[in-house]
Amino acid sequence: MTRNVAILGAAVLPVAKWQKPRDADVQVLEHEILAKVVIAAMADAGLDKSEISSLVFAQPRPYTQQKYFATFIANYLRLPCTGTVQEVLGNGMTAALAFEAAANDIRLGKSQVALALGINFESAVPAVEHMMNSMKATGDVDFHAPFGFTPISWYAMDAARYIYEFSSSREELASISVKNRRHASLNPIAQFRKPITLDEVLAQKPIVEPLGLYEVPPRGDGAACLVMVDEEIAKVSGKPYVRVRGRGFFHEGAHQINEVPNDMIALASAQRAGQAAYSEAGVTADDIDLAELYAPCTIIEVLASEALGLVPRGQGARLCAEGVTSLGGRIPIATSGGLQSRGHPAHVTPFYSFFELKEQLTGRAGERQVRGAQLGVTSAELGNYNAALIHVLEGVQ
Amino acid sequence: MLASQAIDRIRAFPPRMTEFTKQFWWGLASGDFQTTRCDGCERLTFPPKPFCPHCWSEGVRWVPLSGRGKLYSQTVVHAAPMVFQEETPYRVGIVDLDEGLRIATRVLSETEPGLDTAVEIVVLQYRDGPLFAARPL
Ligand SMILES: [Zn+2]
Numbered sequence: 001m002t003r004n005v006a007i008l009g010a011a012v013l014p015v016a017k018w019q020k021p022r023d024a025d026v027q028v029l030e031h032e033i034l035a036k037v038v039i040a041a042m043a044d045a046g047l048d049k050s051e052i053s054s055l056v057f058a059q060p061r062p063y064t065q066q067k068y069f070a071t072f073i074a075n076y077l078r079l080p081c082t083g084t085v086q087e088v089l090g091n092g093m094t095a096a097l098a099f100e101a102a103a104n105d106i107r108l109g110k111s112q113v114a115l116a117l118g119i120n121f122e123s124a125v126p127a128v129e130h131m132m133n134s135m136k137a138t139g140d141v142d143f144h145a146p147f148g149f150t151p152i153s154w155y156a157m158d159a160a161r162y163i164y165e166f167s168s169s170r171e172e173l174a175s176i177s178v179k180n181r182r183h184a185s186l187n188p189i190a191q192f193r194k195p196i197t198l199d200e201v202l203a204q205k206p207i208v209e210p211l212g213l214y215e216v217p218p219r220g221d222g223a224a225c226l227v228m229v230d231e232e233i234a235k236v237s238g239k240p241y242v243r244v245r246g247r248g249f250f251h252e253g254a255h256q257i258n259e260v261p262n263d264m265i266a267l268a269s270a271q272r273a274g275q276a277a278y279s280e281a282g283v284t285a286d287d288i289d290l291a292e293l294y295a296p297c298t299i300i301e302v303l304a305s306e307a308l309g310l311v312p313r314g315q316g317a318r319l320c321a322e323g324v325t326s327l328g329g330r331i332p333i334a335t336s337g338g339l340q341s342r343g344h345p346a347h348v349t350p351f352y353s354f355f356e357l358k359e360q361l362t363g364r365a366g367e368r369q370v371r372g373a374q375l376g377v378t379s380a381e382l383g384n385y386n387a388a389l390i391h392v393l394e395g396v397q
Numbered sequence: 398m399l400a401s402q403a404i405d406r407i408r409a410f411p412p413r414m415t416e417f418t419k420q421f422w423w424g425l426a427s428g429d430f431q432t433t434r435c436d437g438c439e440r441l442t443f444p445p446k447p448f449c450p451h452c453w454s455e456g457v458r459w460v461p462l463s464g465r466g467k468l469y470s471q472t473v474v475h476a477a478p479m480v481f482q483e484e485t486p487y488r489v490g491i492v493d494l495d496e497g498l499r500i501a502t503r504v505l506s507e508t509e510p511g512l513d514t515a516v517e518i519v520v521l522q523y524r525d526g527p528l529f530a531a532r533p534l
Pocket of ligand 1: 435436437438439440449450451452453454
């Protein structure tokens with residue numbers, strides 16, 4: 001018998017610059033913060049700590065001094081486990097892979113209650129230093145990095161190609177930042193909440209042309225814990241919960257660019273993984289009520305929403321400018337504020353997407369609630385969407 | 398033979414060279430742009446590899462590339478990693494070579510080149526070794 005996986009509890013740290021410089025007298029340390037988040041998530045689930053039997057961590061950034069963080073936390077929280085205690089890593093997909101590993105423990109019957117959790121502290125490390133690492137992750141160290149590509153330079157090239165092929169414009173793309181900030185203004189855990197205008201977005205300094213400061217992700221710190229359970233436990237809890245309805249994965253076997261020229265901005269990985277997730281869930285894109293996508297830059301929200309069939313190809317930016325993807329629109333996208341405004345503590349970012357979908361699908365999203373939301377889709381990626389991991393979630397009230 | 402341009406500084410983040418890839422980098426220094434082709438399925442690959450990624454045959458040979466192609470996309474990097482600080486802003490892009498290979502490299506152009514513009518690969522002769530770049534024809 002296949003076990004269904006549910007998210008019964010969740011808690012996150014508001015995204016902000018929490019990390020202190022290494023020479024500061026008083027530090028903010030990862031384990032103290034994460035412990036509070038775990039306790040809050042378990043209180044939300046209404047379960048006792050003795051019921052937890054798997055811990056799957058998103059691996060912290062290398063700046064976290066406490067190594068073997070997972071086993072350290074198992075001690076810090078005194079959590080004996082019979083399922084697994086592990087850390088996973090996969091760039092921006094890290095937290096979604098942790099979610100998968102925790103879900104698999106439940107599917108395989110190794111655990112009935114599994115935590116998917118993690119903390120990403122990096123904001124006190126200067127961007128120029130951080131990029132010395134990240135440029136080696138998003139490209140070939142010998143055949144890309146020597147030219148000075150940065151992680152978001154690839155997205156900028158997606159933007160240039162999109163504007164060229166679909167006669168779109170920087171203004172249309174920038175409307176995504178305005179929309180996401182408006183959403184973030186309604187989200188108490190968002191990093192940036194003051195509404196912004198299109199003119200303000202366009203006036204920011206360029207970062208990777210055509211994208212400026214407000215069209216790329218800010219740097220921030222975050223922590224999250226999802227309490228994942230066998231659906232039978234969720235049912236007897238009497239609480240609203242979220243059921244994992246479908247999952248899809250596809251890696252195109254390429255890193256940043258495909259050496260065999262392809263349609264780079266079609267995001268074939270998101271298309272294939274999305275189809276697999278919809279198929280497993282027994283739904284189509286038209287059934288989806290809202291989407292919380294892994295989209296570090298505005299253009300990526302457009303491309304991923306097109307690849308997942310939420311908006312027609314080539315029209316995503318225009319439809320955002322027209323309000324179709326806003327709260328109150330046909331298919332609200334990034335109701336949390338997205339990576340530009342909710343924030344992007346990269347190794348835990350997908351946890352925040354799951355958190356937002358849980359809030360929405362259980363009717364707890366307050367002022368930004370999507371009325372009657374029942375089905376949500378979320379994504380995570382590697383590289384320039386060379387791989388995508390897609391989940392379809394359903395609210396059960 | 399590729400056109401060549403001297404650059405009076407060292408490479409900010411030099412590529413590592415192996416016994417295998419030294420053929421590429423040494424060749425580049427003398428103006429040759431080349432990669433490997435599979436003896437079995439005859440497909441090209443880039444970067445050059447000591448095997449064919451398509452069929453996994455280890456029978457490959459070095460072949461010259463024309464160094465001509467089209468600019469698929471481009472951007473200008475203003476926020477760069479530490480080692481590239483002195484070079485900002487700089488232009489990079491993705492080039493589809495005429496042989497049907499997609500590569501990524503620097504783009505030499507003062508003004509914004511149109512996409513799908515024809516480009517040629519040139520050698521950048523830094524004080525410590527070569528890199529390559531694309532420039533509009
Ligand atoms: Zn072959």
